[in-house]
Amino acid sequence: MKNSEFLKLSALELVEGYKKGDFTVSDVIETALEHIEVNERNLNALITPLYEEARSRSWMLDAALARGEELGSLFGVPVVVKDNITVDGVRTTCGSRMLENWISPYSAHVVECLERAGAVIIGKANMDEFAMGSSTEFSAFGPALNPWDLSRVPGGSSGGSAASVVAGYAPIALGSDTGGSIRQPAAFCGVYGLKPTYGLVSRFGLIAFASSLDQIGPFARSLKDVAAILQVISEPDARDATCARKERPNYAEFLNVTSLEGFKVGYLAGYESLEIDDEIKRAISQTIEICKEAGAEIVEVDLPISTRYGLPCYYTIAPAEASSNLARFDGVQYGFSVAADDLKELYLKSRGSGFGPEVKRRILIGTFVLGSSRYDAYYLQAQKVRQLIIREFNAAFSKADVLLTPATPTLPFKRGEKLTDPVKAYMADLFTIPVNLAGLPALSMRASMSQSGLPVGVQLIGKKFGEGDILKAASVIEQVVGPAATALGGDRK
Amino acid sequence: MNEFIPVIGLEIHVQLSTKSKMFCSCSTDYIGARPNSHVCPICLGLPGSLPVINERAIMYAVRMALAMRCKVNTHTVFHRKHYFYPDLPKAYQISQYDLPLAVDGHLEVNDDEKAHKIRIQRLHLEEDAGKLVHAAIGGRLMGADYSLVDYNRSGVPLMEIVTQPDITSPKQAREFVSRLRQLVRYLGVSDGDMESGSLRVDANISIMEPGGKWGEKVEVKNMNSLKALERALEYEYERQKEVKSKGETIVRETRHWDDDSGKTVSSRSKEEAEDYRYFPDPDLPSLVVDERTIVQLCKELPELPWEIRDRFISDYGLSLEEAEVLTERRDVALLMDDLVKGGSPVKVASNWIRTEIMRVLNERAISAEEITIPSDEMALLLSRIDRGDLSTTAAKEVFAMMLEKSLNVDDAIKALGLSTGKLTGSDLEAIVVKVLSENAEVVEEIKAGNDKKGKKVKFLQGIVMRETKGQADPKEVQSLIMSKI
Numbered sequence: 001m002k003n004s005e006f007l008k009l010s011a012l013e014l015v016e017g018y019k020k021g022d023f024t025v026s027d028v029i030e031t032a033l034e035h036i037e038v039n040e041r042n043l044n045a046l047i048t049p050l051y052e053e054a055r056s057r058s059w060m061l062d063a064a065l066a067r068g069e070e071l072g073s074l075f076g077v078p079v080v081v082k083d084n085i086t087v088d089g090v091r092t093t094c095g096s097r098m099l100e101n102w103i104s105p106y107s108a109h110v111v112e113c114l115e116r117a118g119a120v121i122i123g124k125a126n127m128d129e130f131a132m133g134s135s136t137e138f139s140a141f142g143p144a145l146n147p148w149d150l151s152r153v154p155g156g157s158s159g160g161s162a163a164s165v166v167a168g169y170a171p172i173a174l175g176s177d178t179g180g181s182i183r184q185p186a187a188f189c190g191v192y193g194l195k196p197t198y199g200l201v202s203r204f205g206l207i208a209f210a211s212s213l214d215q216i217g218p219f220a221r222s223l224k225d226v227a228a229i230l231q232v233i234s235e236p237d238a239r240d241a242t243c244a245r246k247e248r249p250n251y252a253e254f255l256n257v258t259s260l261e262g263f264k265v266g267y268l269a270g271y272e273s274l275e276i277d278d279e280i281k282r283a284i285s286q287t288i289e290i291c292k293e294a295g296a297e298i299v300e301v302d303l304p305i306s307t308r309y310g311l312p313c314y315y316t317i318a319p320a321e322a323s324s325n326l327a328r329f330d331g332v333q334y335g336f337s338v339a340a341d342d343l344k345e346l347y348l349k350s351r352g353s354g355f356g357p358e359v360k361r362r363i364l365i366g367t368f369v370l371g372s373s374r375y376d377a378y379y380l381q382a383q384k385v386r387q388l389i390i391r392e393f394n395a396a397f398s399k400a401d402v403l404l405t406p407a408t409p410t411l412p413f414k415r416g417e418k419l420t421d422p423v424k425a426y427m428a429d430l431f432t433i434p435v436n437l438a439g440l441p442a443l444s445m446r447a448s449m450s451q452s453g454l455p456v457g458v459q460l461i462g463k464k465f466g467e468g469d470i471l472k473a474a475s476v477i478e479q480v481v482g483p484a485a486t487a488l489g490g491d492r493k
Numbered sequence: 494m495n496e497f498i499p500v501i502g503l504e505i506h507v508q509l510s511t512k513s514k515m516f517c518s519c520s521t522d523y524i525g526a527r528p529n530s531h532v533c534p535i536c537l538g539l540p541g542s543l544p545v546i547n548e549r550a551i552m553y554a555v556r557m558a559l560a561m562r563c564k565v566n567t568h569t570v571f572h573r574k575h576y577f578y579p580d581l582p583k584a585y586q587i588s589q590y591d592l593p594l595a596v597d598g599h600l601e602v603n604d605d606e607k608a609h610k611i612r613i614q615r616l617h618l619e620e621d622a623g624k625l626v627h628a629a630i631g632g633r634l635m636g637a638d639y640s641l642v643d644y645n646r647s648g649v650p651l652m653e654i655v656t657q658p659d660i661t662s663p664k665q666a667r668e669f670v671s672r673l674r675q676l677v678r679y680l681g682v683s684d685g686d687m688e689s690g691s692l693r694v695d696a697n698i699s700i701m702e703p704g705g706k707w708g709e710k711v712e713v714k715n716m717n718s719l720k721a722l723e724r725a726l727e728y729e730y731e732r733q734k735e736v737k738s739k740g741e742t743i744v745r746e747t748r749h750w751d752d753d754s755g756k757t758v759s760s761r762s763k764e765e766a767e768d769y770r771y772f773p774d775p776d777l778p779s780l781v782v783d784e785r786t787i788v789q790l791c792k793e794l795p796e797l798p799w800e801i802r803d804r805f806i807s808d809y810g811l812s813l814e815e816a817e818v819l820t821e822r823r824d825v826a827l828l829m830d831d832l833v834k835g836g837s838p839v840k841v842a843s844n845w846i847r848t849e850i851m852r853v854l855n856e857r858a859i860s861a862e863e864i865t866i867p868s869d870e871m872a873l874l875l876s877r878i879d880r881g882d883l884s885t886t887a888a889k890e891v892f893a894m895m896l897e898k899s900l901n902v903d904d905a906i907k908a909l910g911l912s913t914g915k916l917t918g919s920d921l922e923a924i925v926v927k928v929l930s931e932n933a934e935v936v937e938e939i940k941a942g943n944d945k946k947g948k949k950v951k952f953l954q955g956i957v958m959r960e961t962k963g964q965a966d967p968k969e970v971q972s973l974i975m976s977k978i
Contacts, residue, residue: 084541085541086540086541092540092541094540099540102540104539104540104541105534105539106534106539106541106542108541203543204541204542204543205541205542206541207540207541208540208541208776210775211774211775211776212775238545239543239545240543240545240776241543241544241545241546241776241777241778242775242776242778320772321775323770324573324575324585324770324772327575327577327583327584327585328538328540328582328583328584328585329540330577330579330584332579332582332642333537333538333579333582333642334539343577343579347577367770370575370770370771370772371768371770372768372769372770372771375770375771375772379772
């Protein structure tokens with residue numbers, strides 16, 4: 001096997017290869033690091049590649065392999081981690097100047113889980129500043145690019161994670177999703193991206209954007225890898241009071257299906273009339289056909305409140321929580337700080353120049369809606385709408401096991417296209433946002449390729465803790481469409 | 494014209510004596526520790542960290558709420574209270590807002606022998622902030638070149654108790670805090686120490702005009718002792734009356750008590766009230782304290798100070814004053830019960846505890862539980878005092894010996910060279926005769942009628958008592974002296 005072939009293997013194939021002695025961890029890591037070094041000049045998918053750390057860990061793991069130790073489920077698998085998830089001793093920037101030099105003294109729960117499972121963290125992924133954005137253009141470290149077409153964005157905010165996986169830096173990556181930040185870049189990059197049920201994965205060590213919406217989730221190029229990494233990172237954690245304590249199922253088991261007999265797939269009534277790219281509409285129809293042929297019953301569901309009020313509801317609650325979560329970046333204890341003559345000036349200057357434009361915009365909105373004289377009219381009202389959205393989804397799930405919707409209204413857009421009109425940019429999250437508001441799991445996956453050679457994504461939404469249902473439906477679709485491919489600079493491999 | 498009545502409400506912050514902090518597992522035992530040695534990513538508010546509620550803190554607060562007859566909310570919510578200050582690492586304090594842990598209770602204080610019910614408006618939990626250390630003379634902010642922050646205190650559980658404005662005098666305010674401090678100590682939820690800051694009191698005071706119209710309220714802070722609290726409120730009451738009598742208006746503001754100058758000083762105007770942007774903390778699901786837990790905690794409440802006091806009055810026939818002193822501390826009240834159960838006569842036990850035992854406890858700064866003398870041995874000692882077998886002076890020595898060497902009564906008496914029986918009759922008479930002959934001049938003076946106040950007889954009596962090592966009955970000694978002269 002040529003070394004470059006390693007880059008196309010899935011996580012589970014790598015683990016198999018190590019076990020059989022086909023190659024060593026350092027072979028794979030070395031290849032990945034070289035590949036990263038060459039391609040980062042174009043892609044900018046990583047903020048901090050971890051060359052030294054990854055190398056020394058690969059030697060350690062090879063030694064363990066030689067000793068015949070029992071291997072973890074992600075043994076020797078390179079992983080890219082979004083740069084809002086802390087790794088002990090490694091800088092965690094959140095894509096912001098504010099944390100440009102902040103070295104975390106502790107690891108996130110998910111990172112501990114990955115390391116226990118034997119994974120090798122090879123880099124911290126580029127992202128929109130504090131996960132606010134849908135193009136990775138709001139990174140203080142320059143935009144990441146879409147490996148399918150370098151003139152286009154990889155989506156965001158987890159754009160660096162998605163780009164890393166499609167570019168072959170690593171078979172799997174972690175991102176975070178507050179309003180679509182895993183699913184939209186996964187769709188734009190043509191890989192799998194799962195936002196788990198709120199409370200399935202511990203947020204301990206995830207730098208908060210909007211605490212009631214944030215959830216860490218995986219990117220991968222195969223469903224088996226999705227299941228494997230989800231199994232690892234969803235280990236219950238008492239350090240997150242919102243993390244569910246219930247037992248997690250064996251996710252891989254849901255993939256052993258060939259039929260959707262007795263399974264109901266819902267689709268959004270009247271979605272055709274929404275402003276959606278024709279190629280995406282076609283992909284939805286094709287996917288419905290695949291499910292139907294596998295024996296699924298296709299039902300129509302209605303989500304009028306979510307479609308109409310999801311965005312304004314989200315853009316009230318998320319900035320409110322963000323304005324609170326980001327208040328701690330005040331230039332006092334850590335992070336970006338500007339010398340000043342008094343305390344107030346220290347705060348104003350540090351926050352004024354440490355944060356980028358999109359973050360400031362949301363802090364302003366959030367501060368506004370939480371004001372005591374406006375709280376009832378905005379924040380409280382939005383919470384009521386949120387309850388209605390939850391109810392609406394509950395009703396939909398009384399009719400269907402999973403819902404099939406577009407992941408995004410458009411194909412990957414050009415760089416700079418949406419920078420000037422924030423509201424237009426917010427529209428890109430129309431289908432993903434209600435899922436966060438309702439705390440549901442959803443997977444975005446490639447359903448086809450456009451005529452222009454870009455991936456076309458769809459979204460499968462499950463009920464609370466219904467990751468298994470999603471994997472089941474997705475597995476049937478994957479059997480027809482095939483797993484995700486790698487791509488580099490428009491040159492598909 | 495002195496008809497302005499003070500209207501006082503208190504806001505009391507009590508640090509709970511849990512082992513770990515409110516939302517992380519750091520130790521709360523930070524007094525005297527190296528700065529920033531009791532911290533972790535959570536209480537430092539580092540990015541990505543999350544709070545988890547300390548259940549023991551909830552238990553402690555519920556205990557306190559139940560003791561004050563509050564209604565405990567089964568659903569309670571933690572809110573974020575936002576403001577920027579370097580001692581607040583997240584720039585918000587996790588506190589409670591419109592759904593506090595408990596509401597509507599009361600605590601009774603005795604002021605001028607009368608019981609007054611002070612209503613409790615609310616009781617809630619929050620986290621403490623860190624501490625700023627200013628690098629200037631006396632640690633003041635003014636003129637400091639820089640300030641340092643110590644986060645050891647950050648995240649320590651704080652219970653905030655807010656009263657209704659039911660308090661009508663500075664003295665009553667003092668009584669109230671004293672009662673509350675007694676209660677937290679009884680319940681074992683806090684050490685209640687004001688000097689070290691584990692119990693902090695802010696007072697709102699206004700004056701009510703003769704017509705019943707309320708004045709603007711002023712918040713007074715920085716009182717570090719009960720005495721300071723009373724003084725500050727007295728000062729503020731007088732100040733407000735004076736402002737009124739000049740025809741000026743009282744400004745709604747916060748004033749700091751300066752213990753050295755004995756004055757309150759205006760610190761910041763409350764007119765532009767800060768907007769704390771309260772909202773429910775999304776990191777903490779709403780807390781459910783179920784009925785069963787509440788009932789269980791209620792059952793586990795110890796006998797409360799006023800309950801023991803009333804029992805001492807009714808069962809032991811003690812006066813209110815005696816009973817108050819005996820129940821001031823729970824350990825002492827329990828000792829009283831122990832002694833009586835062990836067979837000590839009530840009156841002697843009460844006297845002995847209030848004098849000798851309190852002295853020993855205070856001198857050694859120990860609790861009554863640390864007195865290792867078995868209660869039946871104590872009872873034996875006290876019975877001997879009661880029967881007059883031992884004088885109080887001798888008994889004190891015996892008691893000290895028992896404590897020191899862990900001896901029983903008889904061995905202690907032997908060790909001190911005291912005979913077990915009491916000196917009386919002819920043995921005593923011999924000593925009296927000896928003492929009188931050695932002090933012939935004094936005897937002469939008495940005979941000459943120069944002892945109208947009886948001081949000289951007392952002097953002789955004292956010498957005899959010393960000679961007998963306190964084993965004689967002072968009354969018998971006195972009558973013997975009189976008969977011999």
